[in-house]
Amino acid sequence: MEFDMTPRTHVPAAIAVGPQLVEKLVHDIDEQLEHTIDVGERARVMDIVRQCLTATLGHPGSPAADVENRLAVSYLKPSEVIAQGLVAMSQATLYRAVEDARFYCVTPRGKAIGRAFPAWQFAPPVPELLVPVLRQMKNLPSSEIHAFWVTPVDAFDDLTPAEMLAGKAFQSRAALTAAQRGHLAQSAGERQGWVIAQLTALPSRSSDLIS
Incomplete structure (x- = not known):
């Protein structure tokens, strides 16, 4: 007896994005926060934002390497x-x-x-x-x-x-x-x-x- 090895839960295919998009979003968010919180706190927040965006949109690297x-x-x-x-x-x-x-x-x-x-x-x-x-x-x-x-x-x-x-x-x-x-x-x-x-x-x- 043989089983299908395809995972049963399918996630819609992600749009291939690179680190450039992550950095652009980080820059845009940072600008929005510029007059809201002080520099030190903003740097800490943006580090968290960068980590979250990278995890969600894809780690840097070529799609071919991931495959x-x-x-x-x-x-x-x-x-x-x-x-x-x-x-x-x-x-x-x-x-x-x-x-x-x-x-x-x-x-x-x-x-x-x-x-x-x-x-x-x-x-x-x-x-x-x-x-x-x-x-x-x-x-x-x-x-x-x-x-x-x-x-x-x-x-x-x-x-x-x-x-x-x-x-x-x-x-x-x-x-x-x-x-x-x-x-x-x-x-x-x-x-x-x-x-x-x-x-x-x-x-x-x-x-x-x-x-």
């Missing part, structure tokens, strides 16, 4: 994982890594047997963060494991656990809100902690998976 830094939504055959150099393993070793809960796979769409690897889990820094979470899911069917990773979570402002762990959005997500950017900007350890907390808080799994 390249997103998580793939594709699935890979075991041979493709190895051929693309995503792991330094043989196919047999890759299968053992799945058994050891270092990676996970699902059954290819429309087939009763076989293995397909969701590509997102090979994107840095995911491999080094994935193991502690997967080992708490070791006794679950692969379909449930994958469903956990790609289902949006309210506590993450509709980001999926996969996106939260990776610190990157899926390629299929149209845009990111300021709150979502804030989640993704946390340290790797913080993001991993939030994902583990989300897993252990699920009523159907918490009693079975936590020793």
Whole structure:
């Protein structure tokens, strides 16, 4: 069984803007406040305004770079994982890594047997963060494991656990809100902690998976 990796919550596509627009808005707001508050207080306020505008309208940088830094939504055959150099393993070793809960796979769409690897889990820094979470899911069917990773979570402002762990959005997500950017900007350890907390808080799994 295979799940769609597209986040269920879609945000209208954001207009591509650069740092020039942010600075123009900051300048215009600063002029409006010039005769309202003193210089020191105005500087502090404008620093907050700049941060908010940057988070809402987009961080400086090219749109292309942002797309390249997103998580793939594709699935890979075991041979493709190895051929693309995503792991330094043989196919047999890759299968053992799945058994050891270092990676996970699902059954290819429309087939009763076989293995397909969701590509997102090979994107840095995911491999080094994935193991502690997967080992708490070791006794679950692969379909449930994958469903956990790609289902949006309210506590993450509709980001999926996969996106939260990776610190990157899926390629299929149209845009990111300021709150979502804030989640993704946390340290790797913080993001991993939030994902583990989300897993252990699920009523159907918490009693079975936590020793």
